[in-house]
Amino acid sequence: MSIQGKTALITGASSGIGAATALKLAKNGVKVGLAARRADRLAALVAEIERDGGQAVALEMDVVDSASVASGVAKLAEAFGTIDILFNNAGLMPLSDVEALKVEEWHRMVDVNIKGVLHTTAAVLPHMIAAKSGHIVNTSSIAGRKVFAGLTVYCATKHAITALSDGMRIELGKKHNIRVTCVQPGAVETELLEQISDPAVRRQMEELKTQMEFLKAGDIADTVLFALQSPSHMDIAEVFVMPTQQAW
Ligand SMILES: NC(=O)c1ccc[n+]([C@@H]2O[C@H](COP(=O)([O-])OP(=O)(O)OC[C@H]3O[C@@H](n4cnc5c(N)ncnc54)[C@H](OP(=O)(O)O)[C@@H]3O)[C@@H](O)[C@H]2O)c1
Numbered sequence: 001m002s003i004q005g006k007t008a009l010i011t012g013a014s015s016g017i018g019a020a021t022a023l024k025l026a027k028n029g030v031k032v033g034l035a036a037r038r039a040d041r042l043a044a045l046v047a048e049i050e051r052d053g054g055q056a057v058a059l060e061m062d063v064v065d066s067a068s069v070a071s072g073v074a075k076l077a078e079a080f081g082t083i084d085i086l087f088n089n090a091g092l093m094p095l096s097d098v099e100a101l102k103v104e105e106w107h108r109m110v111d112v113n114i115k116g117v118l119h120t121t122a123a124v125l126p127h128m129i130a131a132k133s134g135h136i137v138n139t140s141s142i143a144g145r146k147v148f149a150g151l152t153v154y155c156a157t158k159h160a161i162t163a164l165s166d167g168m169r170i171e172l173g174k175k176h177n178i179r180v181t182c183v184q185p186g187a188v189e190t191e192l193l194e195q196i197s198d199p200a201v202r203r204q205m206e207e208l209k210t211q212m213e214f215l216k217a218g219d220i221a222d223t224v225l226f227a228l229q230s231p232s233h234m235d236i237a238e239v240f241v242m243p244t245q246q247a248w
Contacts, residue, residue, distance in 0.1 A: 009073065086120060166238075188215040226239075
């Protein structure tokens with residue numbers, strides 16, 4: 001189906017997968033609300049989209065804070081009228097072994113990766129239910145399908161997103177004509193590894209880049225576009241996208 005003229009809220013739009021998807025959707029005629037904390041990055045992206053003839057609004061938003069989310073969603077609805085697409089993509093991956101007891105990092109992952117998705121969904125869903133249509137795309141991960149040593153809490157948060165996605169699809173599809181897609185990428189070259197505070201773990205993860213060709217953020221943007229453009233009777237419920245060379 002055509003997404004021309006629709007409005008999307010994209011969280012985590014200041015870099016990586018979110019920024020690439022914002023550019024891709026804007027090129028396809030979607031009016032995009034760009035949500036993240038780094039306002040300078042968002043302003044630069046708005047300028048780039050507008051230069052290319054697209055429409056975008058910067059929404060300085062911390063997904064952990066439900067009041068910040070509500071005010072960003074209200075600003076987007078005021079700017080463009082409706083919210084047809086929600087890309088729940090903001091996330092963190094500060095990896096460490098459980099025995100390191102980085103409890104504050106565990107909390108941050110739960111707050112951003114799970115509660116952030118709940119906050120934005122709660123703020124946007126009433127618009128979609130009123131419109132009797134919508135599409136929610138959630139960024140889970142290969143870590144939302146499998147568990148890896150050293151990624152335990154991150155895997156738990158991404159498994160939660162996989163479960164939430166399927167539950168939302170079941171509850172919202174037939175009753176409210178809202179489609180839900182769960183995207184599960186393998187390794188993508190973005191700024192995600194910068195959140196890792198343990199230098200040895202960070203080095204180990206960075207070394208993976210010498211062993212295989214990572215996906216590009218644009219590859220995931222293409223995947224999101226594919227799901228959004230699928231016919232309205234069809235819900236691409238789950239997409240597992242891997243680098244060809246990622247053999248685990
Ligand atoms: N890269 C991979 O290999 C990979 C694989 C599978 C899944 N993923 C998932 O893909 C998603 C996007 O990550 P990425 O790889 O594109 O990494 P990234 O470049 O680090 O992007 C993460 C985004 O999340 C935003 N964010 C973080 N905390 C936030 C908060 N409290 N409120 C609002 N926004 C917040 C960041 O913006 P600000 O810092 O400006 O707020 C940034 O825009 C994440 O959910 C990640 O778990 C990534």
